[in-house]
Amino acid sequence: MEWLVFVPLAAMALVTAVLVIILRNPVYCALSLVGTFFALSGIYLLLQAQFVAVVQVIVYAGAIMVLFLFVVMLLDLGHELPAWLQRDRPRLLIGAGAVAILLLELVIPVGSWTARAPHGPQTSEVVGAAGNTQLVGRLLFTEFLVPFEITSIILLIAIIGAMVLARR
Amino acid sequence: MPEGAFFVIMVAKIVVVFGLMLLSVSYLTWVERKVIGDIQVRLGPMRVGPHGLLQPIADGLKLLFKEDIIPQAADRTLYILAPAVALIPAFISFAVIPFGDQVRLFGQTIDLVITDVNIGLLYVFGVASLGVYGIVLGGWASNNKYALLGGLRSSAQMISYELSLGLSVIGVVMLSQSLSLVEIVGAQARTWFIILQPIGFLIFLICAVAETNRAPFDLPEAETELVAGFHVEYSSMKFAMYFMAEYANMITVAAMTTTLFLGGWRGPWLPPVVWFLVKLYLVIFLFIWLRGTLPRFRYDQLMRFGWKVLLPIALANIVVTAVFVALR
Numbered sequence: 001m002e003w004l005v006f007v008p009l010a011a012m013a014l015v016t017a018v019l020v021i022i023l024r025n026p027v028y029c030a031l032s033l034v035g036t037f038f039a040l041s042g043i044y045l046l047l048q049a050q051f052v053a054v055v056q057v058i059v060y061a062g063a064i065m066v067l068f069l070f071v072v073m074l075l076d077l078g079h080e081l082p083a084w085l086q087r088d089r090p091r092l093l094i095g096a097g098a099v100a101i102l103l104l105e106l107v108i109p110v111g112s113w114t115a116r117a118p119h120g121p122q123t124s125e126v127v128g129a130a131g132n133t134q135l136v137g138r139l140l141f142t143e144f145l146v147p148f149e150i151t152s153i154i155l156l157i158a159i160i161g162a163m164v165l166a167r168r
Numbered sequence: 169m170p171e172g173a174f175f176v177i178m179v180a181k182i183v184v185v186f187g188l189m190l191l192s193v194s195y196l197t198w199v200e201r202k203v204i205g206d207i208q209v210r211l212g213p214m215r216v217g218p219h220g221l222l223q224p225i226a227d228g229l230k231l232l233f234k235e236d237i238i239p240q241a242a243d244r245t246l247y248i249l250a251p252a253v254a255l256i257p258a259f260i261s262f263a264v265i266p267f268g269d270q271v272r273l274f275g276q277t278i279d280l281v282i283t284d285v286n287i288g289l290l291y292v293f294g295v296a297s298l299g300v301y302g303i304v305l306g307g308w309a310s311n312n313k314y315a316l317l318g319g320l321r322s323s324a325q326m327i328s329y330e331l332s333l334g335l336s337v338i339g340v341v342m343l344s345q346s347l348s349l350v351e352i353v354g355a356q357a358r359t360w361f362i363i364l365q366p367i368g369f370l371i372f373l374i375c376a377v378a379e380t381n382r383a384p385f386d387l388p389e390a391e392t393e394l395v396a397g398f399h400v401e402y403s404s405m406k407f408a409m410y411f412m413a414e415y416a417n418m419i420t421v422a423a424m425t426t427t428l429f430l431g432g433w434r435g436p437w438l439p440p441v442v443w444f445l446v447k448l449y450l451v452i453f454l455f456i457w458l459r460g461t462l463p464r465f466r467y468d469q470l471m472r473f474g475w476k477v478l479l480p481i482a483l484a485n486i487v488v489t490a491v492f493v494a495l496r
Contacts, residue, residue, distance in 0.1 A: 027243075027246070027308065031305075034301075050285070050286065050287045051287055051290070054287050054290040054291055054293075054294045055290070057294040057297070057298070058290065058293055058294045058297050061294075061297070061298060062293075062294065062297025062298060062300070062330070063297065063327055063330070066300055066301070066304065066323050066326075066327060067327070069301075069304055069305075069308075069323070070304070070320060070323055070324070073304075073308045073316065073319075073320065074320070131286060132286060132287065133286070133287060133290075133347055
């Protein structure tokens with residue numbers, strides 16, 4: 001049954017992700033990215049991660065992509081590829097090759113592990129009993145406290161950096 | 169409950185809520201014109217039907233039969249899509265708002281909420297944050313400078329006030345220990361959260377008005393500066409869809425205010441659904457009253473107010489609430 005939902009969502013994620021790169025009009029590219037976020041959010045829902053799914057929509061689709069659109073619309077970017085990209089065939093090929101290798105490195109281990117790896121402690125039953133949001137919160141403030149705080153500091157540095165740059 | 173009955177009840181609930189919402193949207197235009205008329209010592213619509221009661225129907229018919237103009241330089245796809253993008257989020261966020269207690273009908277226990285999601289509050293925020301796309305895309309696709317400026321203003325405004333809106337309800341979440349709207353209403357059995365969270369309530373109300381782009385925060389469509397803002401090029405039913413979205417948003421936001429701070433459907437004597445509707449319409453009346461009373465903000469005032477006044481107060485409110493919850 002899960003396949004009935006997963007396959008369309010995965011297909012939507014892939015197609016919209018490709019559209020982000022190949023469409024000429026930057027506004028449409030940004031909207032395709034929003035479509036990718038929606039597909040990912042649907043996949044999170046399928047994985048019983050409701051909190052992550054909704055936060056994905058609120059943060060990425062609702063805030064960050066709106067700012068992206070904002071910039072794209074104000075700058076009125078051209079619809080053509082930049083000149084260096086059109087000329088530089090070798091560089092394009094090297095990039096495509098690197099991406100393919102990275103993809104294989106992801107797909108092969110994931111494909112061979114999932115069949116025999118043991119389940120982690122956070123199974124659907126555990127999550128269902130404690131509540132999705134509650135569990136995420138508890139883990140963030142116990143087991144993953146240090147990474148969480150480091151991320152906060154990095155974000156703070158980025159905000160201050162942006163302020164300093166904007167003031168100049 | 170057998171699966172068939174579950175399905176029938178679900179569809180029935182969706183149809184009833186959606187139908188009532190559409191009816192409310194069309195009659196809210198009449199209510200708004202009447203109330204504003206009273207405030208300005210005018211009669212408001214009087215000619216179509218007794219006391220202008222058939223005015224919304226006449227308006228709807230007129231808009232349906234108007235010529236639909238698409239500017240030549242507009243981006244056709246997005247121009248057509250944008251009003252729908254504005255309308256859909258406005259209607260689907262009502263799915264998680266409880267409008268009554270359980271009732272027994274035909275031997276089945278029915279919850280008076282379309283679906284109770286454990287992240288209901290976040291769902292509403294997620295859907296509401298998408299409403300901005302309809303406005304910003306409509307503004308851009310029209311290929312008109314006034315429309316573009318209106319769209320950009322609105323996206324800046326909505327992002328700024330969404331932050332304070334989100335922070336203002338964290339106190340409610342801390343007190344009720346849940347993100348489910350059904351459980352938040354349940355937690356208000358003894359005291360409504362407007363008493364425990366008066367500052368949160370005020371911030372929520374102000375941000376809600378800003379989120380719905382209504383006066384005194386109606387800068388995206390400030391007539392004196394931007395003609396009509398993002399929908400200046402829109403005509404016929406597409407124009408009407410933007411207005412339906414605005415009124416539907418108003419209903420949703422009023423329903424959220426009722427659910428989060430005014431005890432939802434809870435109240436003595438009267439049946440729960442009636443209480444819910446009474447509170448809902450009181451909040452909507454307050455919105456209309458604000459529009460009839462207050463002049464529009466200037467753009468820099470709006471931004472300064474959102475970031476330098478509302479946001480710090482909302483943060484302070486969270487800290488104070490957290491201390492009280494920890495000490496309890």
